[in-house]
Amino acid sequence: MYRPNHFQPSTDEQWIQLIKDNPLATVISNGAKNLEISLTPVSINNDRSSLEGHFAKKNDILSLFAKHKRATFLFQGPNGYISPSLFISSPHLPTWNYSMVEIQADVTLINDKMEVMVLLNKLTKKFDRNFSHFERSQHYLDLIDAAAKEVVGFRAEIIDMKAKFKLSQNKQQSDINVLITALRQSEDADRDTLADLIERQLYN
Secondary structure, three states: OOOOHHHOOOOHHHHHHHHHHOOEEEEEEEOOOOEEEEEEEOEEOOOOOEEEEEEEOOOOHHHHHOOOOEEEEEEEOOOEEEOHHHOOOOOOOOEEEEEEEEEEEEEEEEOOHHHHHHHHHHHHHHHOOOHHHOOOOHHHHHHHHHHHOOEEEEEEEEEEEEEEEEOOOOOOHHHHHHHHHHHHOOOOHHHHHHHHHHHHHHHO
16 A cells, blocks of 8 residues: 555554444455455454454355465545635645555454354444443344354454555645534535544544
């Protein structure tokens, strides 16, 4: 990943938070003839040493992990087009602001049904604020039991991490302040989220 110094996060907390806020990972594994790409929601553990998630048993990416445990996990945060008209100084070129984390990790598959059920419960509880309302219902228990038979869990030990936060850090602070205000005035909620990230990057 091309990462000029001014586009690198200043603290580890920034890339950790990006993963927590945007847990849907693009997982890339290298096969003999081509790359295999899949999407799955992922949780990072408390000591930041591994990722957890699951794949459907019929997912082709699973066969690759038997030969190549190393995989790439990509997490993308808020992004959006930035017009030169949003700055008060000039000249500026049009650009695109974005944030992403790239993790290299060694994947270990979890096939034991009980371990998979524990993992699925853990992931559901993490992502669903209303989980406590149905976690003990018989319908949920029946569904999670059936689901555990159709998926394979995984833990991925983090080997390397790179992050890039391209958020106009190379602009004057006065221009960045105006940019944040302009993004917040948009009716697009994604641009408001992008403004939040730019603001955290500027003042952290």
